[in-house]
Amino acid sequence: MVDRNKLRETAKEIISRDDVRELIGYRAGTYGFRARPAFVYDPGEVDQLIFTPACVNNLATYITLEEKLPVPKGQEPDLRKVAVMVKGCDSRALIQQMAENAYDRDRILVIGIPCTGVVDMDKVQARFPDVLGPGEISLEGDKFVFTFDGKVEEVPKEELLADKCKRCRYPTPLVYDILLDEEVAPFATDDYSDVEALEGRSQDEKWAYWEEKFSRCIRCYSCRNVCPMCYCNDCILDRLRPQWIRRSVDVSENTVFHISRAYHLAGRCIQCGECQRVCPVEIPLMELNRKLYKDVEELYDFEPGVKVDAPPLLSSYRPDDPEDFIL
Amino acid sequence: MAAKKLSKDKVGEVLRELSKFRLITPVKSDDVVIYREIGDPEEAFLDYGNSTVPPKKVVFPQTETLFRFTLGNPELREKNVEEEGTTVIFGLRPCDARAMSIVDKLFSWDFEDPYYLKRRELTTLVGMACVQPPSINCFCTSLGGSPFGKEGLDVLLVDMGDHYLFQSLTDKGSRLEEVLGSYLEEATSGDEEKAASMEEDAKAKIVRSIDPQGIPEKLPNLWEHPLWKRVSDACLGCGICTFLCPTCHCFDVQDEVEKGEGRRARMWDSCMFCEYTLHASGHNPRPTRKERTRNRISHKYSYYPKRFDVIACVGCGRCINLCPVNIDILEILEQVVEA
Amino acid sequence: MKNPYIPYEAKILETWYETPGDRCIKTFKVTFADEKVWDTWSHRPGQCAMVGIPGVGESMFCISSSPTEKGYLRFSIMKVGKNTSAIHELEAGDTIYVRGPLGNWFPLDEWKGKNIVTIGGGIGQAPLRPVIQYIRDNRDDYGELTVIYGARTSADHCFKDEFQDMMACGDCCCHLAVDVEEENWPHFVGFVPQLLMEVSPSPENTIAVTCGPPIMIKFVLQNLEKLGFTPDQIYTTLENRMKCGIGKCGRCNVGHIYICKDGPVFSYEQIKDIPEAFA
Numbered sequence: 001m002v003d004r005n006k007l008r009e010t011a012k013e014i015i016s017r018d019d020v021r022e023l024i025g026y027r028a029g030t031y032g033f034r035a036r037p038a039f040v041y042d043p044g045e046v047d048q049l050i051f052t053p054a055c056v057n058n059l060a061t062y063i064t065l066e067e068k069l070p071v072p073k074g075q076e077p078d079l080r081k082v083a084v085m086v087k088g089c090d091s092r093a094l095i096q097q098m099a100e101n102a103y104d105r106d107r108i109l110v111i112g113i114p115c116t117g118v119v120d121m122d123k124v125q126a127r128f129p130d131v132l133g134p135g136e137i138s139l140e141g142d143k144f145v146f147t148f149d150g151k152v153e154e155v156p157k158e159e160l161l162a163d164k165c166k167r168c169r170y171p172t173p174l175v176y177d178i179l180l181d182e183e184v185a186p187f188a189t190d191d192y193s194d195v196e197a198l199e200g201r202s203q204d205e206k207w208a209y210w211e212e213k214f215s216r217c218i219r220c221y222s223c224r225n226v227c228p229m230c231y232c233n234d235c236i237l238d239r240l241r242p243q244w245i246r247r248s249v250d251v252s253e254n255t256v257f258h259i260s261r262a263y264h265l266a267g268r269c270i271q272c273g274e275c276q277r278v279c280p281v282e283i284p285l286m287e288l289n290r291k292l293y294k295d296v297e298e299l300y301d302f303e304p305g306v307k308v309d310a311p312p313l314l315s316s317y318r319p320d321d322p323e324d325f326i327l
Numbered sequence: 328m329a330a331k332k333l334s335k336d337k338v339g340e341v342l343r344e345l346s347k348f349r350l351i352t353p354v355k356s357d358d359v360v361i362y363r364e365i366g367d368p369e370e371a372f373l374d375y376g377n378s379t380v381p382p383k384k385v386v387f388p389q390t391e392t393l394f395r396f397t398l399g400n401p402e403l404r405e406k407n408v409e410e411e412g413t414t415v416i417f418g419l420r421p422c423d424a425r426a427m428s429i430v431d432k433l434f435s436w437d438f439e440d441p442y443y444l445k446r447r448e449l450t451t452l453v454g455m456a457c458v459q460p461p462s463i464n465c466f467c468t469s470l471g472g473s474p475f476g477k478e479g480l481d482v483l484l485v486d487m488g489d490h491y492l493f494q495s496l497t498d499k500g501s502r503l504e505e506v507l508g509s510y511l512e513e514a515t516s517g518d519e520e521k522a523a524s525m526e527e528d529a530k531a532k533i534v535r536s537i538d539p540q541g542i543p544e545k546l547p548n549l550w551e552h553p554l555w556k557r558v559s560d561a562c563l564g565c566g567i568c569t570f571l572c573p574t575c576h577c578f579d580v581q582d583e584v585e586k587g588e589g590r591r592a593r594m595w596d597s598c599m600f601c602e603y604t605l606h607a608s609g610h611n612p613r614p615t616r617k618e619r620t621r622n623r624i625s626h627k628y629s630y631y632p633k634r635f636d637v638i639a640c641v642g643c644g645r646c647i648n649l650c651p652v653n654i655d656i657l658e659i660l661e662q663v664v665e666a
Numbered sequence: 667m668k669n670p671y672i673p674y675e676a677k678i679l680e681t682w683y684e685t686p687g688d689r690c691i692k693t694f695k696v697t698f699a700d701e702k703v704w705d706t707w708s709h710r711p712g713q714c715a716m717v718g719i720p721g722v723g724e725s726m727f728c729i730s731s732s733p734t735e736k737g738y739l740r741f742s743i744m745k746v747g748k749n750t751s752a753i754h755e756l757e758a759g760d761t762i763y764v765r766g767p768l769g770n771w772f773p774l775d776e777w778k779g780k781n782i783v784t785i786g787g788g789i790g791q792a793p794l795r796p797v798i799q800y801i802r803d804n805r806d807d808y809g810e811l812t813v814i815y816g817a818r819t820s821a822d823h824c825f826k827d828e829f830q831d832m833m834a835c836g837d838c839c840c841h842l843a844v845d846v847e848e849e850n851w852p853h854f855v856g857f858v859p860q861l862l863m864e865v866s867p868s869p870e871n872t873i874a875v876t877c878g879p880p881i882m883i884k885f886v887l888q889n890l891e892k893l894g895f896t897p898d899q900i901y902t903t904l905e906n907r908m909k910c911g912i913g914k915c916g917r918c919n920v921g922h923i924y925i926c927k928d929g930p931v932f933s934y935e936q937i938k939d940i941p942e943a944f945a
C-alpha cells in the first residue's frame with residue numbers, strides 16, 4: 001500500500017515545480033466507498049489526494065481528453081507538464097499513447113503506483129448499498145477492509161477484486177518518473193480461459209448473445225470517452241460526411257459502433273477495462289477486446305503498451321508477419 | 328374513487344389482462360433493469376430498485392420516425408403514433424412519473440409536439456411506491472417529490488406485503504380500474520392509514536438532500552465562477568447523465584435513406600457532447616466540458632424553472648449513481664449555494 | 667393543427683450566386699408547390715424557416731425576402747456544411763422543402779415614424795434585406811433609412827444590384843465598405859464598425875439594426891453606444907445550431923432563451939446581460 005503522507009509530500013513537490021501545470025490523482029468520492037479523479041493545481045490542494053483499492057479510474061485518459069482551444073493572441077501556449085498518477089495497467093495506456101505520437105514524453109510527469117489490485121465498485125455497492133460514507137477501503141493481506149460510520153468490515157479480496165486484476169501481468173507501472181513504493185511482483189496470470197469459453201460457442205450462439213447485449217446500448221459513448229486509446233479529435237463514429245454509422249439507436253447501428261470500436265482497438269487496447277466498468281447497461285465490452293488481444297498476442301507475439309520503444313503493431317511491418325489468414 | 332386491493336397472486340393475471348394493450352414493465356436483462364414491452368407476464372420484474380434507463384423512452388423513444396419518404400417522390404408520409412395503441416406502463420417509480428409531467432410542459436409549450444403528446448395521451452402510468460428508497464443517492468423529497476408521490480401517475484400501487492394497495496388517481500386510472508375490476512378487491516381497512524405512515528418511513532430513509540431555494544435565481548450570476556471548471560475537470564463528456572435523466576429531453580434530427588426509402592427521425596442528443604452545439608462553420612459556442620456542464624446544471628435548475636416554473640430534476644439519483652467519474656449533482660449544487 | 671415537423675413542398679423558381687468562392691452564397695427564389703399554402707402563410711421581416719431536402723436534412727435560414735414581395739420566398743444561403751452543400755446543387759425547377767415561418771420578427775410596426783439604420787456585414791445582410799425592402803415598400807411610414815454594409819471584398823458583397831439600385835433611387839442613404847483596398851472601389855475602405863463611425867448616424871428617434879459576424883457585432887455595439895444609442899434602440903439577430911426550430915430540441919439556447927423560438931430577433935437590451943449570447 002502506498003503511504004498516504006509520502007504520496008502527498010511527493011505531490012506537493014511536483015505541483016510546486018515551475019514546469020508542472022497540474023497533477024491528476026485521486027480523492028475520496030461523494031458517497032459510499034467511491035474514489036474519483038482529483039485535479040490539483042496548487043500545493044495547498046494536495047491533502048485531498050489518496051490512493052486506495054477504490055481508485056479504479058484510469059487517469060491516462062485525461063492526458064488526451066483535454067480540449068485544445070486556440071491560444072489567444074499575444075499569449076504563449078502553456079507547455080508545462082501534466083503530472084499523472086498511474087497504476088500498472090494505466091501506465092500501459094501512456095506507453096501506447098506515446099508510441100502513437102499522441103504527445104511527447106516530456107509533456108507528462110508520471111507518478112507510478114505499484115498496485116495490489118482495485119475493487120469492482122459494482123460489487124462493493126451491492127455489498128454495502130446503504131452506506132452513505134464516505135467510507136474507506138484498504139487492503140490488508142488477502143482481505144479488503146471497509147471502514148465506515150465507525151465500523152470496520154473485512155471481505156476476502158477474491159470476492160470484490162476487479163476481474164481485470166485477477167489476470168494482471170503488470171501491477172507495477174512500466175513507465176514512470178517517480179515510483180511511489182516498492183515494485184509489486186505479478187500476483188496473477190492470464191490464461192485466457194474466459195476468451196476460450198466464448199470462442200467455443202457456435203456462430204448462432206455468439207450472435208444471439210451479442211444481439212441481446214447490443215440491443216441495450218444507449219450510445220452514451222461513455223465506453224469511447226473513457227477509453228485512453230480513443231483519443232481521435234474527430235472520431236469517425238461522429239462524422240456526418242461521410243456518415244459511417246447512423247445516429248439512430250438500434251441493434252444494427254449499435255453493433256456497427258461496437259465492432260468498429262473493437263477493431264480500432266486491436267493491438268492498442270491495454271486492458272484497463274474502463275469501457276466495461278463505465279457501461280451503464282453492462283455490456284461486456286472487454287470480451288470483444290480480450291478476444292482481439294489474445295489474437296494479437298498469438299499471431300504477432302505482441303502486447304500493446306508494454307515496451308516503451310515498440311512501434312504500434314498495426315502501423316509496423318515485419319517480413320515474417322503471419323499472413324495465412326489473408327484471403 | 329375508493330382505494331382497492333390487488334392481491335399479489337393475481338398480478339400475473341392482471342398483467343395478462345393488460346397485455347391486450349401495449350404493456351411495458353421493468354424487465355431484468357443481466358443485472359440491468361430496463362423498461363420494455365413484454366409478451367409474457369413472467370418477464371415483468373417488479374421487485375426492483377429503479378431502472379437504469381428511465382421510462383421516458385416509452386413516450387419519448389430514443390429514436391423515432393417523424394415522417395417517411397421515397398426518393399424522387401415529393402410526398403412525405405407522417406408517422407401515425409395512434410397506431411401504437413393504448414399503452415400501460417406498469418410499475419414505474421413516482422419520480423419518473425413526475426419527470427414526465429415536468430417534460431410535458433416543454434412538449435406542449437407553444438408549438439405542440441404531436442408525437443410526444445399523442446403518446447402521452449395513449450399511455451396510462453401505473454406507479455409503484457418506493458417503500459425503500461431505491462438508492463443511497465435518491466433525493467426526490469428535496470424537489471417536491473415523494474417516494475409515494477402521485478404527480479403524473481394514473482394509479483399508485485403500494486406494496487403491503489401480500490398485496491398491493493391500488494389507488495386510482497385520474498380518469499385514466501379509473502378506466503384501468505374498470506378494466507381490472509374482476510381482479511381487484513375492496514381495500515383492507517386501515518391500509519390507507521398504513522400507507523401514509525409507510526410514506527413517512529420511506530421519506531425518512533432518504534439520506535441525501537439539497538435545498539433548491541434560491542438556486543434558480545443565483546445560477547445566472549455565477550457564469551464566470553471558477554467552480555464550473557473544477558466540477559467539470561473530471562467529466563468525460565459522455566451522455567450518461569443526460570440520457571439516463573428522466574427529464575432530459577434534447578434531441579437531434581437526422582435523415583436516413585436506404586435503397587431509396589428514407590425517413591426523417593429524431594434521436595436523443597446530449598448537451599454534454601461536443602458536436603451538440605458545433606456550428607457548420609466550425610465555431611462552437613460551448614467549446615469545452617466546462618461550458619457544457621454549466622449548461623446542464625443551469626438548464627435544469629435555472630432556465631427550465633424560469634420558463635416553466637419547475638426545476639427539471641426529480642432527484643432520482645441516476646446521474647450520480649452511474650457517472651463513471653463520480654460527478655455528483657448534489658455536490659455541484661452545494662457549491663452553487665456556497666459560492 | 668398542422669404537424670410542425672412536416673415541411674411544405676416548394677419549387678425553386680430562380681437561383682443566382684451572390685458571391686463566389688468555397689463558401690459562396692447562392693440565392694433561391696421559391697414558391698409552394700401547393701398554391702393554397704400561400705392563403706395561410708404569413709411571415710414578417712426577420713422570421714426564419716427550415717429549408718432542406720429529405721434524405722439530407724434541413725437547416726434554419728432567415729427568409730431574406732419581405733412579405734411585401736408577393737408570390738415567392740427568398741433564401742440566401744452560404745455553402746458551409748452538409749445541408750447547405752446539397753441545397754447549393756439545386757437549380758430552378760427543383761423541389762425543396764420549407765418549414766415555417768419560425769421565430770420572432772423585427773417590430774417594424776413599433777418602429778413606424780422612426781429613422782432606421784441597418785448595419786450589416788457579409789451574409790449578415792440576409793436578415794436585414796427584408797427590413798430594408800419592407801421599409802422601401804412602406805416608405806411613408808418611416809423616417810430616414812440608412813443602410814451600412816461591408817464585406818471583405820466587393821466580390822463578397824451580397825445583393826450587389828439592389829445596392830446599386832438603392833444608391834441611384836434616393837429613397838435611402840446607402841454606405842458600402844470593403845475591408846481591404848481594391849482597384850476602382852469608390853466607397854469606404856475599412857471595417858463596418860469604422861464605417862459606422864464615419865457615417866455617424868444620430869440616435870435621435872432612431873433604431874439601429876445590426877447583423878454580421880460576431881466580431882463585427884461586438885464592435886458595432888460598442889460604437890453604437892459611443893454614438894449615443896441606448897440598448898433598447900439596438901436590435902440584432904442571434905444564431906446557433908438548430909434542429910427542431912420550435913423550442914423543443916434544446917440546443918440553440920443562450921441562457922434561458924431559445925433562439926429558434928424566442929428569437930432570432932433581440933433588442934440589445936434583452937440580451938446584453940446574457941453572457942452566452944456573445945459566445
